[in-house]
Amino acid sequence: MNTLRVARTLRSRGLASSQTLARAASTTTHTSAASSVIPVSNIEAQWETLSSKEQTEIYEQLLDAQKRDWKTLSIDEKKAAYYISFGPHGPRKPVDEPGSGLKVFGLTMAIVGAAGVAFAGIRSFGGEPPRTMTKEWQEASNEIAREEKQNPLTGLTSEGYKGKGHVSV
Numbered sequence: 417m418n419t420l421r422v423a424r425t426l427r428s429r430g431l432a433s434s435q436t437l438a439r440a441a442s443t444t445t446h447t448s449a450a451s452s453v454i455p456v457s458n459i460e461a462q463w464e465t466l467s468s469k470e471q472t473e474i475y476e477q478l479l480d481a482q483k484r485d486w487k488t489l490s491i492d493e494k495k496a497a498y499y500i501s502f503g504p505h506g507p508r509k510p511v512d513e514p515g516s517g518l519k520v521f522g523l524t525m526a527i528v529g530a531a532g533v534a535f536a537g538i539r540s541f542g543g544e545p546p547r548t549m550t551k552e553w554q555e556a557s558n559e560i561a562r563e564e565k566q567n568p569l570t571g572l573t574s575e576g577y578k579g580k581g582h583v584s585v
Contacts, residue, residue, distance in 0.1 A: 456496035463505055475500055549585065557582040 456474060463471065478497045481489055489497075504510060512520075547553060558572060558581040565573045572581045 457492040459492075459496040460499050460503065463499070463503070551583060551585050554581075554583040554585065 456478065459474070466474070474496070478493065478500060481493055482497055486494070502508070561567070561572045561581065568574055571577065572579075
């Protein structure tokens with residue numbers, strides 16, 4: 417962990433290079449299998465560009481650091497641990513990019529518009545409506561319903577009925 421702190425301070429001062437980081441890693445007594453030092457400061461920006469091996473190394477380093485007292489962890493280490501555990505990467509990466517709502521709305525309206533045009537086109541090539549849709553036919557259906565006393569509770573033959581009956585045109 418000392419290696420991470422040395423690397424982080426050197427990098428924040430602008431003094432860190434790959435040789436400096438390697439020297440810092442070799443001078444500490446940290447016996448880690450990781451030969452390269454990966455600073456945990458600003459891990460959010462670096463995480464996607466790191467190889468899976470480097471991501472695993474950082475994860476293991478932070479896992480070891482979290483086993484100790486949390487008061488000794490730096491703010492950057494705490495932020496990195498939180499980001500790795502709960503950050504928007506991997507399966508938690510958002511499916512939609514910011515601002516995609518307008519695109520989805522536009523495409524939905526285009527599809528609805530295309531459906532409307534298709535409906536109007538099909539409707540224009542259709543023939544005249546069936547004979548049962550004429551007003552005369554529907555009025556005749558009303559007369560037949562009255563003669564046969566259909567639906568005497570709420571329909572045409574009920575007391576005080578004021579509706580149109582079967583007439584819909």
